Amino acid sequence: MTQPTEPPVFDGHNDVLLRLWKGGAAGAADRFAASDTGHIDLRRARAGGFAGGFFAMFAPPEGAFRMPSFQPPYDEPLPEELPQDRALAAIAGQAGVLLALDRAGALALCRTVAEIEAAMAAGRVAAVMHLEGAEAIDPDLATLDLFHAAGLRSLGPVWSRPTAFGHGVPFRHPSDGDTGPGLTEAGKRLVARCHDLRIVVDTSHLNVAGFEDVAAAGLPLVATHSNAHAVSPGARNLTDAQLRAIGETGGMVGLNFGTMFVNEDGRAASDRGLGPFLRHLDRMIEMAGEDHVGLGSDFDGAPMSSDLADVAALPALRRAMAGHGYPDMLIAKICNGNWLDFLRRYWGG
Numbered sequence: 001m002t003q004p005t006e007p008p009v010f011d012g013h014n015d016v017l018l019r020l021w022k023g024g025a026a027g028a029a030d031r032f033a034a035s036d037t038g039h040i041d042l043r044r045a046r047a048g049g050f051a052g053g054f055f056a057m058f059a060p061p062e063g064a065f066r067m068p069s070f071q072p073p074y075d076e077p078l079p080e081e082l083p084q085d086r087a088l089a090a091i092a093g094q095a096g097v098l099l100a101l102d103r104a105g106a107l108a109l110c111r112t113v114a115e116i117e118a119a120m121a122a123g124r125v126a127a128v129m130h131l132e133g134a135e136a137i138d139p140d141l142a143t144l145d146l147f148h149a150a151g152l153r154s155l156g157p158v159w160s161r162p163t164a165f166g167h168g169v170p171f172r173h174p175s176d177g178d179t180g181p182g183l184t185e186a187g188k189r190l191v192a193r194c195h196d197l198r199i200v201v202d203t204s205h206l207n208v209a210g211f212e213d214v215a216a217a218g219l220p221l222v223a224t225h226s227n228a229h230a231v232s233p234g235a236r237n238l239t240d241a242q243l244r245a246i247g248e249t250g251g252m253v254g255l256n257f258g259t260m261f262v263n264e265d266g267r268a269a270s271d272r273g274l275g276p277f278l279r280h281l282d283r284m285i286e287m288a289g290e291d292h293v294g295l296g297s298d299f300d301g302a303p304m305s306s307d308l309a310d311v312a313a314l315p316a317l318r319r320a321m322a323g324h325g326y327p328d329m330l331i332a333k334i335c336n337g338n339w340l341d342f343l344r345r346y347w348g349g
């Protein structure tokens with residue numbers, strides 16, 4: 001069987017920078033070129049037709065916190081709030097890895113859609129710098145300008161644990177996302193400043209109140225890596241009303257491949273095939289509209305299905321969409337067109 005690597009995938013979320021940074025900045029370009037571990041490297045990106053996407057920077061939890069087992073029902077406490085100085089050290093390190101990869105020609109750090117399209121045409125992985133959880137930003141937002149100058153073009157105010165800017169959803173299944181207060185006053189200032197700078201505001205990991213605060217600020221609603229609550233009723237997934245709001249505001253939602261967000265029962269089991277992925281896409285398209293749905297893999301950040309184990313396996317998802325009856329034009333929009341059109345609208349040009 002042929003291995004379809006077209007249309008290329010430009011995706012809403014991955015955590016490869018965290019993995020590379022944890023392994024030590026020295027040698028990161030070599031490990032990005034080819035690696036026996038993780039979900040993304042250049043060799044497998046080429047094999048699967050992975051053209052790039054949002055590259056997250058993330059300050060991992062400290063201390064005794066362990067990721068939950070994802071054996072439902074579960075309701076895990078969130079990790080402690082992280083002080084800005086410690087978050088800043090992690091995020092500066094990961095920004096440094098991204099800039100070094102760009103300088104080495106291993107990928108292209110992109111600030112405009114024209115740069116993304118040029119990288120894709122040249123066969124270079126296109127990376128948009130994204131900050132997952134804004135702990136590294138001071139409440140006066142001085143560091144926001146610093147990271148914007150370094151290339152930051154997308155940001156989530158929280159990664160689940162509380163920050164100076166807002167509250168996120170816990171690891172809870174089953175649960176809706178209406179789990180507490182939303183953005184703080186500092187969070188509302190952050191969102192407004194992001195809008196001025198045309199930094200995408202990502203609502204994945206925000207709770208319902210925070211999602212509504214972003215809508216009230218007049219921004220397009222974007223969830224880079226979240227799924228349909230109607231299919232898998234966990235706190236990280238979006239209700240039909242939220243998906244409709246994403247479409248109505250001209251925003252985007254990216255399908256998260258993490259098994260605990262895909263599988264209907266919230267289990268992190270890897271053996272359920274690609275049927276659940278298609279059921280999420282169907283629901284997301286029905287509610288948000290076919291111009292507002294893309295991919296948001298969470299590669300290198302979440303457990304994957306054995307049928308979609310890494311970027312090299314992306315042809316299996318294209319084949320599944322085609323087998324499910326999606327026309328070529330829709331598959332192209334999901335794989336990259338909708339993300340690029342959204343960024344063109346939001347960034348301009």
Ligand SMILES: [Zn+2]
Pocket residue numbers: 132159204205225301
């Ligand atoms: Zn995430």
